[in-house]
Amino acid sequence: MMASGMVNSKKRLNYWVLLSLTGILCLVLLISLTKGAYSLELMEVLAILTRSLGLDLAGFESRSAGVLLQIRLPRILLAVLVGGGLGIAGAALQGLFRNPLVEPGLIGVSSGSALFAVIFLVLLPGIADNFPLLADFGLPMFAFLGGLLHVLAVYYLGTGNGGGNTATIILAGVAINAMAGALIGLTLFYADDAALRSFTFWSLGDLSGASWGKLPIAAIFICIPSLLLIRGAKNLNAMALGEKEAFYMGVNVKRTKVILLVATALIVGVAVSLSGMIGFVGLIVPHLMRISFGADHKLVLLGSFLLGAILLNFSDLLARTIAIPAEMPIGVITSLLGAPFFMGLIYNLKK
Amino acid sequence: MLSASNIQFRTKKRTILDATDLTVHPGEIMAILGPNGAGKTTLFKLLSGDSNASLGVVKYNGRNIAGLTASQLAAVRAVMPQHSTVNFPFTVREVVELGLISNKVKDPEKVLDEVMALAQIDHLQGQHYDQLSGGEKQRVQLSRVLVQIWEMKPFPRYALLDEPTSSLDIAQQHAMLEVLTQLKRRNIGVLVILHDLNLAAQYADKILLLKAGKMCYCGPIKAGLNECLLETVFDHPIQLMHCVGTDQLIVHCSNKSKMYPSTRLVQ
Incomplete structure (x- = not known):
């Protein structure tokens, strides 16, 4: 009796956690919608958003509607998708590598995506002009390819036979990051001014390029892999004991790994192609989830999506409002938040 | 089989x-x-x-x-x-529960409770696995294996x-x-x-x-x-004795320099 009570209370706790995270996310979104270089009243925001539903809450200027609907709303939705995607991808990679220090940026997945994105932009500029369809899909797909190649390289360099040794994984990540950095530099050597300017964008992250046109791609290629990851949460739990143990318990380890690697590479690739390399979200978020609510991946994965969305929106809010009318690159904010956190992790690991 | x-x-x-x-x-x-x-x-x-x-x-x-x-x-x-x-x-109960991941059972809670009672770890179920002693971890792993x-x-x-x-x-x-x-x-x-x-x-x-x-x-x-067989397998002098009062065999692995020839009782 006691045991079944425990299970129910655990389930109930999980629902509460997810519900409150969703609540916090909505709150952060509403605040984000009002703040910025062009300030809006909350009532005004609500009126603009509900107008299409036929409600008439309050009057507003058409300029406000323009700012909100054309600039701010797509940007905030992109931050939800990218932040959530980075959070869930970080959680999945940590589970796969059985290592809490793994993060898309740290192990070179992000820089791999960035490298391929830069290659696409610099070396294949004609494609976008000649094939408009490829222009929308080509960049994210190239970034995905780069991310996939790099995550595979780290996986086989860093894990080898048996276990995910922390040192070898991090070293493999360092090596691959250096390689990708050098190749990006080499590619930029052949680039024109416009491409050079956009490199700052890749290296520090930027959400200001958001538009309604980019959102469908982001939504499809981040949400579908995320759902795949959440469906595999049980297998990820089993893999936490070890790949051998997971096999003994009946998990098809090979298939699980392929799904995990492809799904995370897709998410990170698309996120990087749309918003550059945003560091540390994928590290902090799964950690906070595990420390606060335990290691069950069913909760960690979904919770990391929500918390990642919250964190990135919060960071973007800071980036947009700290130095009005200028904007700070969002990667600066997340790294400022993330790097001390990472140092704390290493310090605790030593103990 | x-x-x-x-x-x-x-x-x-x-x-x-x-x-x-x-x-x-x-x-x-x-x-x-x-x-x-x-x-x-x-x-x-x-x-x-x-x-x-x-x-x-x-x-x-x-x-x-x-x-x-x-x-x-x-x-x-x-x-x-x-x-x-x-x-x-992961908590102890979560680790044990992993054993059920690919097998559908009618009453998972009952299976978990029975096995954890048998392995004497039911008092640990809310604790974190990595905080257990070596022996406790081994019993948790045994439970995970048994629920399967x-x-x-x-x-x-x-x-x-x-x-x-x-x-x-x-x-x-x-x-x-x-x-x-x-x-x-x-x-x-x-x-x-x-x-x-x-x-x-x-x-x-x-x-x-x-x-x-x-x-x-x-x-x-x-x-x-069989003493001869065991000695060849382990490259070590081995003696078998009967426990006093029961029929149970005791395997004695003596030091190579000191043998106890008088206690040979079997074969």
Whole structure:
């Protein structure tokens, strides 16, 4: 009796956690919608958003509607998708590598995506002009390819036979990051001014390029892999004991790994192609989830999506409002938040 | 029936396990014994499906292991490897529950409670796994393995355990083997790698002796407990004695320089 009570209370706790995270996310979104270089009243925001539903809450200027609907709303939705995607991808990679220090940026997945994105932009500029369809899909797909190649390289360099040794994984990540950095530099050597300017964008992250046109791609290629990851949460739990143990318990380890690697590479690739390399979200978020609510991946994965969305929106809010009318690159904010956190992790690991 | 016929395992350079045959019937405990490096773990990996034999066939209930998927295998056999680490803060109950991941059972809560009571870890279930002692971890792993095959099924199942007593004190070692003995009644065959000859003598129905990749003996425990045979397998003087008052055999491994010739009682 006691045991079944425990299970129910655990389930109930999980629902509460997810519900409150969703609540916090909505709150952060509403605040984000009002703040910025062009300030809006909350009532005004609500009126603009509900107008299409036929409600008439309050009057507003058409300029406000323009700012909100054309600039701010797509940007905030992109931050939800990218932040959530980075959070869930970080959680999945940590589970796969059985290592809490793994993060898309740290192990070179992000820089791999960035490298391929830069290659696409610099070396294949004609494609976008000649094939408009490829222009929308080509960049994210190239970034995905780069991310996939790099995550595979780290996986086989860093894990080898048996276990995910922390040192070898991090070293493999360092090596691959250096390689990708050098190749990006080499590619930029052949680039024109416009491409050079956009490199700052890749290296520090930027959400200001958001538009309604980019959102469908982001939504499809981040949400579908995320759902795949959440469906595999049980297998990820089993893999936490070890790949051998997971096999003994009946998990098809090979298939699980392929799904995990492809799904995370897709998410990170698309996120990087749309918003550059945003560091540390994928590290902090799964950690906070595990420390606060335990290691069950069913909760960690979904919770990391929500918390990642919250964190990135919060960071973007800071980036947009700290130095009005200028904007700070969002990667600066997340790294400022993330790097001390990472140092704390290493310090605790030593103990 | 779990059977292996003429299985071999070779790397490019050498043969690690040569021509081994064995059968484990449901309701019996087979102990695998041998010195370090004899090929016990290699044999274990071949039987559990972890690696494929270079030659020969392993069969579970008559079906070739090569034709079974991971989840089909998990329905007929559960495996406890030597060391399992958990890098994330899972609770004890969550770890044990993982054993049910691919098998649907009618009443999972009942299975979990029964097994955890049997392994004497029910008081630990809310604790974090990584904070347990070595012996407690081993009992948690045992529970995880047992829940996988605990529910009664119309077909025989098998439990494979690689040195499950390595971190346990004497009382817990016997408790562990008592648990394995109870599995016999659930139509389960047990195959266990042991280091302690006395534990094997006391609980096993059959033994398999390995030395340098070769099978020296496989059969009933009675005939296997033979001083000459054990001495050749372990390269060490070994004496067998009867315990005073009971019929139980005691294996005495004497120091090479000091022999106790007067106590030879058997054979």
